[in-house]
Amino acid sequence: xxxxxxxxxxxxxxxxxxxxxxxxxxxxxxxxxxxxxxxxxxxxxxxxxxxxxxxxxxxxxxxxxxx
Amino acid sequence: xxxxxxxxxxxxxxxxxxxxxxxxxxxxxxxxxxxxxxxxxxxxxxxxxxxxxxxxxxxxxxxxxxxxxxxxxxxxxxxxxxxxxxxxxxxxxxxxxxxxxxxxxxxxxxxxxxxxxxxxxxxxxxxxxxxxxxxxxxxxxxxxxxxxxxxxxxxxxxxxxxxxxxxxxxxxxxxxxxxxxxxxxxxxxxxxxxxxxxxxxxxxxxxxxxxxxxxxxxxxxxxxxxxxxxxxxxxxxxxxxxxxxxxxxxxxxx
Numbered sequence: 001x002x003x004x005x006x007x008x009x010x011x012x013x014x015x016x017x018x019x020x021x022x023x024x025x026x027x028x029x030x031x032x033x034x035x036x037x038x039x040x041x042x043x044x045x046x047x048x049x050x051x052x053x054x055x056x057x058x059x060x061x062x063x064x065x066x067x
Numbered sequence: 068x069x070x071x072x073x074x075x076x077x078x079x080x081x082x083x084x085x086x087x088x089x090x091x092x093x094x095x096x097x098x099x100x101x102x103x104x105x106x107x108x109x110x111x112x113x114x115x116x117x118x119x120x121x122x123x124x125x126x127x128x129x130x131x132x133x134x135x136x137x138x139x140x141x142x143x144x145x146x147x148x149x150x151x152x153x154x155x156x157x158x159x160x161x162x163x164x165x166x167x168x169x170x171x172x173x174x175x176x177x178x179x180x181x182x183x184x185x186x187x188x189x190x191x192x193x194x195x196x197x198x199x200x201x202x203x204x205x206x207x208x209x210x211x212x213x214x215x216x217x218x219x220x221x222x223x224x225x226x227x228x229x230x231x232x233x234x235x236x237x238x239x240x241x242x243x244x245x246x247x248x249x250x251x252x253x254x255x256x257x258x259x260x261x262x263x264x265x266x267x268x269x270x271x272x273x274x275x276x277x278x279x280x281x282x283x284x285x286x287x288x289x290x291x292x293x294x295x296x297x298x299x300x301x302x303x304x305x306x307x308x309x310x311x312x313x314x315x316x317x318x319x320x321x
Binding site: 004005031032034037041042045 | 121122125127128131132223227229230
């Protein structure tokens, strides 16, 4: 029996200072946005971020992709 | 009795200003060691499952949660040294420093099932948080300051707990396993708040050291966790609580 539901990728973004650009810092696999929030907060704690976001990869609209 | 004899008889020295009520002081020592030991063993039990979590993300998050639980225990133990009593229980570092433990019996030995981790995340951790919240206005500054940092960290513990609960409860087999572990833990967790009108808690409340009595804490806990359990198809029926097996000093079922 799988102990987790199916997961999707979420991209994690953060910035250390308000004047710095938002950086893509990694990904987490999660079954729901709330899990993605917790996993990102606990996994990517290498800095004291001023802002951190997660976005479901499937919701990100691809504008340009160079093969 | 003359005033000098009364002074000699006092357990609480005059210079310790938190309370001059002997019953409240005894209850306060018990409260601190009970909170600290439960946090210690909760962290310890979680730490034993770091390689057993279903995914890298859930294992790493559980490691952080275990570390925070142990941190809460470490923040509380020094308070016991401030207490104006001899022979207060000493701090735990490895878990075997003293024979008498003040934790729930369901935390007393390693768990066999991931469902035990999930049940403790959704029952034991929120129960402890209810008590920390009840200390937010305590007259005992050192305890109030330590208690104040706990609920903010527990917000992420709770989100993690609810996610793991939904993971397990989505299948009949997972739900049945989790229900068995909840049936085991829930009665003891409900009893952990103590019987109605317990003298020690009443003394703490009348001294302004805690803001909720036994029943108010139990009701706050039920209001906090029962709906999420029921939403996931889990029963919270416990029947009559086994108070005859209740150890009021160690706050556990024997």
